[in-house]
Amino acid sequence: MRTAPASPNGDETGAQAERRQEILEVAAQLFSERGYKATSIRQIADAVGMMAGSLYYHIQSKESLFVEIHNRALDAAASRIFSAIAPHTAPWARLEAACTELLDIQLSLTSITLPLMNSIISAPPDVRSALIKKRDEFEAIFRNIIDDLPLPATIDRDIYRILLLRVLNTASDWYRSGRMSHDQIAYQIFTIFKHQAEAEADRRAAPTSAKTRSRAAAPVKARTPNRHPGDMKSP
Template identity: 35%
Template sequence: MPKTTEKPATPATGRGKGGKNRRADILRAAGTLMAAKGYDATSMRDISASVGMLPGSVYYHFPSKEALFVELHKDVVQAMTARVREAVEGVSDPWERLRLSARAHLEGLTQNDNLVAIVSPQFIRDQTEVAKVVTDHRREYEQIFRDIFAALDLPEGTDATILRLGLFGSLNWVPVWYEPDGPRQPAEISDQFVAVLKNAYAPRDSGQN
């Protein structure tokens, strides 16, 4: 993994000063700043200032900005994965699993102060080595949706990958125009996207609306 150009004042030694809570504070601050400013525009000095720490104290917990981002990315993806898995637990119908997973995905996107923006493949497109690492984080999450689409009874010749990526594209674009106080809530929006797919691709005797 590439090294940051900023030099640590104190060597990293695991959990470090301040314990687990300070580490969590740093991750939260980094996520907020990076979601707002972007990865490249956020420095370790910015992060340390936002939590009232010296830069060397931040380096005590994380040896580089890259290492910090990798852990932050892992935490966000794990939270999203847990949210979706909980939403579909005990549900066997593939179309209902798709509706609930899409709803959980979009609610996660709109309820975390844009923190999930950092899991976009485009967020660190210029950081090649870091991108390779965080791609593995997303694999388990994306596999949930691959499995759901694979279980759908789609018409012969339908490309499930295109449908899945199209749905993700639609859902991931919502935070750009979504208004928290507007007339449309995330659950309604995601349900509508899935309803369009179901009406177009589900067998006519499947009980769709």
């Protein structure tokens, strides 16, 4: 792994910082469009008008560049979600706010969060472990919210979180603009997951109540003693 040279005073000059920011933005777009594996250092250098060797003055390696871009994207997404849930204290309200914000992030035409997360599979093992660690930190936002939800014991919270995030993170695959806004779609997703949780809670409570009601409503039949035919009197 190459190491980028430091400036004499240990800090980047304004021009260097501006150039590096340009590299990050261009590389982020290429990574999101082509994926990690299909994006080369030469392609990034060409896109910013540099020689491939000169690019290493500003970055350490393709691997470190991708990790930095990936982590910055998730940090920005996390910051937006924290801001969205901050005004709320009720667990369901916090989940709705988090769902709304994440869906808007993933459906934004300029968002690179989801494409970068999807590139984890094609990254080398050592890079992948760093990416997964950051992804797990990001998902902890939803883990903490879901841990506070009044879910019935029959619902596994990890599975609940995985399914919810899968729906939100793949929305760009099925979303078509026009019929509903991002907020309306997020509300539908949230409502379905909340309804399923509440329906399960009702179902768990229903059998005991139903049996109690059926016993109370059932007519009591008079018991007739058994008699031998010989005991019956003729009219």
